[in-house]
Amino acid sequence: MMRLASIAVCLAGALPAHAAEAIWPDLARDVFGDRTLLDGADLIRIDTPYRTDDDARTKVAAHVVAPAGHLIGSVSVILDENPMPVSAVFDFNEPVPRFVFDVALRFNGATPLHVVAEMTDGTLYMAEAYVKTSGKGACSAPPGTDPEVALMTLGEMDLALLPAEGGALRDRLAGLAMPQKRLDVDISHPSHSGMQMDQISLLFIPMRYVETVDIDIDGGAYVGMTGSISLSENPQLSLSVPGDARSAAVTMTDTDGTVSHAETTLPGY
Secondary structure (H helix, E strand, O other): OOOOOOHHOOOOOOOOOHHHHHHHHHHHHHHOOOOEEOOHHHHHEEEEOOOOOOOOOOOOEEEEEEEOOOOOOEEEEOOOOOOEEEOOOOEEEEEOOOOEEEEOOOOOOOOOEEEEEEOOOOOOOEEEEEEEEEOOOOHOOOOOOHHHHHHHOOEEEEEEEEEEEOOOOOHHEEEEEOOOOOEEEEOOEEEOOOOEOOOOOOEEEEEEEEEEEEEEEEOOEEEEOOOOOOOOOEEEEEEEEEOOEEEEEEEEOOOOOEEEEEEEEEEOO
């Protein structure tokens, strides 16, 4: 599992496009070393808006398919210009042939976006997109909820395990091919970046975000997501799960050590 904090970079704001593009080779080297990143345009379909409607809460979705004879071991979402670029990493306990996810992230400014899928044999495939923003710097924007009020529900989760044909797919997943079922996870958490200022005391609010989300399917470990300050306030996550899934259990741990747990079953079971 990647150490997100070890590759965090401090950025004052969005850079010109040519400067942003120059960041990726060094960033890729920091994250993946000298390993080769193969063109994954035919395997990874990224779905993001051309320009964010809300820098503090923008859905990033992708559909990842393993090449023939391979399985997906992990998927990383990287926002090059964010203070903590490696924004979410999915590590599979049981490798999968394809994976669909949709996660709500905050964008600190216009940035290239990379999705990197690692196969179980160590092969890396990469696809990229570019997202424009308002330039307001969402990572330092004031929180939408009073910090003391947010603590009252911190860690609460709403889960839904649904057949793909059971309703409209959430936002940016519309139109993507889906496995038989999906799991929706809504987490109550302020996701403080450490760059936000309390509007009354004018002191910086200490960093506190969702560090890990561990997901079990039918009693067995399925996938773990490592988060970052790029996760939006009250993060939302949708992801594909095996077609025969009947139940899901989710454990959230944040950077202050708070642990919460929630479970759900497929309607009718």
